[in-house]
Amino acid sequence: MDLELRHLKVVTAIAEAGSLTRAAIGLGLAQPALSAQLKRMERALGGELFVRGPRGVRPTELGELVLERARVLVPAVAELQEEARRFGRKRAAGQGQPARYRLGGTHGPLLGGLVDRLASACPGASVTTYTSWSTRELAGLLAEGRIDFVLTGVCGRSRPPSGGGGAALVWREVAVDPVFVMLPEGHVCAAREEVPLAELADACWTNVPGDGCFAQCFAAACARAGFTPEAVYETDTASCVHLVQVGRAVGLCRATFPPTPGLVTRALRGSPLMWRHVLGWHPDSPAARTAEAILAHTRAVHTRAAELSPSYARWRRGHRAAL
Structure with a gap:
């Protein structure tokens, strides 16, 4: 599985919620589906991203590394997408709808x-x-x-x-x-x-x-x-x-x-x-x-x-x- 931006968003959501259950609710997913998605990401990255405990989950060292990159990449890509949309709107206004x-x-x-x-x-x-x-x-x-x-x-x-x-x-x-x-x-x-x-x-x-x-x-x-x-x-x-x-x-x-x-x-x-x-x-x-x-x-x-x-x-x- 290739890592995509949406996977980084999932990891960030889990870290912010501190719980797979709360993260699943926020993402609008069933908790088993989110758990399965997390396991696929962990296999792709070569290790566990979170440690499960009675009070929820916390990032592992690998998880902290991924989160550090995600906190830079996700906003940067969102900004790029918004700039691209503005560019597209200006182009469409000047040249007509492609x-x-x-x-x-x-x-x-x-x-x-x-x-x-x-x-x-x-x-x-x-x-x-x-x-x-x-x-x-x-x-x-x-x-x-x-x-x-x-x-x-x-x-x-x-x-x-x-x-x-x-x-x-x-x-x-x-x-x-x-x-x-x-x-x-x-x-x-x-x-x-x-x-x-x-x-x-x-x-x-x-x-x-x-x-x-x-x-x-x-x-x-x-x-x-x-x-x-x-x-x-x-x-x-x-x-x-x-x-x-x-x-x-x-x-x-x-x-x-x-x-x-x-x-x-x-x-x-x-x-x-x-x-x-x-x-x-x-x-x-x-x-x-x-x-x-x-x-x-x-x-x-x-x-x-x-x-x-x-x-x-x-x-x-x-x-x-x-x-």
């Missing part, structure tokens, strides 16, 4: 659809993408000016991340969808339009990773249905699809998931889980001038994706009052 769109997003068909739509609407534009399972990482890149827009999603009514360092990002809702379930074509529930979550109590599950609260919300929904998932395989989309196709697991997916051979997607009865698609940008970036147009394109992409999913199109016709 035809460049740097898009960040979590993996999924909506990002690909947005790239295609922008390439068609702006033939001369440069469109580049950066994908990550971490919405927090994407928000950080947005705050640093390294990407222009982020297309991602959050569970239910959860708030998207701030971007860190006091960055006031703008987030606008694109659409809200129920979470569907992927089933093998031969599954006993595949012929039904809506599947009660309780009827999948004996199944193994598969889902893509993420750093939001979706895993906890899924566990809570299962608990309300009266069971604990036997196993949850967190892996990439292609592997999730394969596990469902071969009957090894059933999968959670966005309602806009495209038709795929060997499996069907179905609504969970009562919509116990919801997914909110959001588009984010930095209000002071040159790209902010095009934000409303990008938002309109993104909403059009979602509408088209919903139309191309037969199961979701049927669900929407029967649940117009809920939309």
Whole structure:
């Protein structure tokens, strides 16, 4: 693992909080996720950065060395980013908005659809993408000016991340969808339009990773249905699809998931889980001038994706009052 600026921010946050639990709360992370991230950093740096004790944590000698450098580097990079943003705003004001769109997003068909739509609407534009399972990482890149827009999603009514360092990002809702379930074509529930979550109590599950609260919300929904998932395989989309196709697991997916051979997607009865698609940008970036147009394109992409999913199109016709 290569050390990045965000890792130095994590080390600084832990030192200032004096506790992994308090640092996790401040960073908006689950404490186990922060502990795992710290262990990866310690392996990369060759030793422990903090000593754990009954009253919290304190830096080791190596930790003090890292903190000393971090206290110089983090403010210096923040200052450089702000200067670069000011330079970009002056350049945009003098030359007009450059035809460049740097898009960040979590993996999924909506990002690909947005790239295609922008390439068609702006033939001369440069469109580049950066994908990550971490919405927090994407928000950080947005705050640093390294990407222009982020297309991602959050569970239910959860708030998207701030971007860190006091960055006031703008987030606008694109659409809200129920979470569907992927089933093998031969599954006993595949012929039904809506599947009660309780009827999948004996199944193994598969889902893509993420750093939001979706895993906890899924566990809570299962608990309300009266069971604990036997196993949850967190892996990439292609592997999730394969596990469902071969009957090894059933999968959670966005309602806009495209038709795929060997499996069907179905609504969970009562919509116990919801997914909110959001588009984010930095209000002071040159790209902010095009934000409303990008938002309109993104909403059009979602509408088209919903139309191309037969199961979701049927669900929407029967649940117009809920939309």
